[in-house]
Amino acid sequence: MSNKTIIKPLNAISDKGLNLFKEGYTIDEQAEQPDAVILRSYNMHDMTFPASLKAIGRAGAGVNNIPLDVCTEKGIPVFNTPGANANAVKELVITSLIAASRQMFDGVAWAKTLIGQGDDIPKLVETGKKQFVGKEIQGKTLGVIGLGAIGARVANDALELGMDVIGYDPFISVDMAWKLSRSVKRVHNIDELFKEVDYISIHVPLIPETKGLLNKEAFGKMKDNVYILNFSRGELVNDDDIAMALEDGTVGKYITDFPNKKTLEMTNAISIPHLGASSEESEENCAMMAAEELMEYLETGNVRNSVNFPDASLPYQGHPRVTAFHQNVPKMVSKITAEVSDANLNIVDMTNRSYKDHAYTIIDLEGDISETDFNALVGRLDAIEGMITTRVIK
Template sequence: MSKQTVIKPLNAISEKGLNLFTEDYLIDENADQPDAVILRSFNMHEMDLPASLRAIGRAGAGVNNIPLDVCTDKGIPVFNTPGANANAVKELVITSLIASSRQMFDGVAWAKTLIGKGDEVPKLVETGKKQFVGKEIQGKTLGVIGLGAIGARVANDALELGMDVIGYDPFISVDMAWKLSRSVKRVHNIDELFKEVDYISIHVPLIPETKGLLNKAAFEKMKDNVYILNFSRGGLVDDDDITVALEEGTVGKYITDFPNAKTLDMKNTISIPHLGASSEESEENCAMMAAEELMAYLETGNIRNSVNFPDAALPYQGHPRVTAFHQNVPKMVSKITSEVSDVNLNIVDMTNRSYKDHAYTIIDLEGEIAESDFNALVKRLEAIEGMVTTRVIK
């Protein structure tokens, strides 16, 4: 890169992440025309995307705060950091699993009411503790919905604590399948999980297909007094339906990391103020991973962990490189290579990967290439019907 590339943080980002950017980059939180932004929870839906913007790095897994459709239409890849905060969330899930079973949250809140009781406190504790008799998790069955970076860790650790574990994930990746203990019983129908478990921990993204996944119909298939832990997204559980299930005792307790006005008023609900990924280590890991993804894309065009572009990479050997983001339609690759040939340039290496309605092509070219030849090629590529954006990396 011949000039400094401007990175604009939209939230407070860990210094360990920002410090990874080399002297080729300028970190400027006041930039009007940044080349890339890095953020955590900032709401980009209300932001006018600058014309200069080439990439977005989300230091975390969820991207509900980013207008993905707009970014895709403009050819802007959005990166997230799956797995970087997985240990932090897993630890809080396991903590909440045990603490809620032993009625610790309620007990601690009750103990606070004894302030000012003086010497009576020890006696009051001994008589009052009876209302907080809990249950042990050993020998109970945990159902884990979603066996990704977090869900697999939750499942494995629950096994170590003596629980039986049933997992459901029709889209489990090969990598996660290798990491998942063989002792986890996998089912291919979520209803099988519902009818067998004492606890449910949900770890899937919030998309139209999963909104309200745990609803009246699901609760009716579960054991009475099931405990539900939601450390993924609030919308995965239907608030109105679980309110009724809690009142009727179908659901014994609901532990959510996403409080709202309804959950705060629900019976037998523990509302945690979105602390799942709130650890120093998690914030550092996410920031570092997002910075690395942004630099890889800006410097080489390689893509890893984008939520709206396909993963695509070629080893960068210093050859002049052209990237193209385009509609995933027949003959597009042949049209691109034909334009390269028509300006008398040779292809050294290339790759093409698709994701939904779009595809991404990386082409390495041979030899030194004059600026005029590059400009001619870019104009030809941009004229192809279905082309969204092109980039030249040299």
């Protein structure tokens, strides 16, 4: 890259991530025409995208704050950082599982009410502690819905703490399957999990198919007094239905990392102020991973961990490289290669990957061609019907 590539942080981003952008990059929070933005929770839905924007890096897993349809329409890949905050979330899930079972949240809140009681406090504690008798998790059964980077860790650690674990994930990846303990009992019907477990921890993305996954119908299939932990997305649990389940004792406790007006008013609901990924290490890991993904794309065109582009990569050997994001329609690749051939250029290497209605093509070229003719080639590629955007990397 001959000119400085401008990276614009939209949130406070860990220096460990920003410091990875060294020679050839400029970090500018006020930039009006950045090449890429890096963010955490900043809401981009009302943002006007500058014409210069080539990529977006989300330092975290969720991308609800980013208008993916607009990004796809403009040919802008959105990268996230799956697994970078997994340990932080896992630790808080396990902490909350134990603390809720031992009634620690309620007990600590009650102890605060003793302020001002002076020398009577020890006696009051001994008398009052009986209302906070809890239960141990050893020997109980935990159901984990979603066995990805976080869910698999929760399942494995719960086993180490003496729990029986049942897992449900019809889309578990091969990598996660290898990392999951063989002692986790996997079921292929979520109803089997509902009827057997004492605790449920949910770890799935929020998509139309999972919104309200835990609802009145699901609660009706569970044991009475089940504890439910939600450290994924608030909307995975139907607020009205779980409020009713808490009232009638179907659900014993609801621990959520996504407080709202309803959860704060629920009986036996524990609202944690979205602390799942709020650790120094997690923020550093997410920032570093997002920075690395952005640099790889900007410098080589390779795509890794995008939520709207297919993963695609070629080893970068220094040849002139053209990347193309286009509709996934028949004959598109042949139209691209025909234009390259007409320019008397040889294709050294190429790859094409598709994702839903779109595809991404990377082509490495060699041959004698002037700058003017090369630009003309790119113009002809841009003119192909179904082409969304092209980039040239030299």
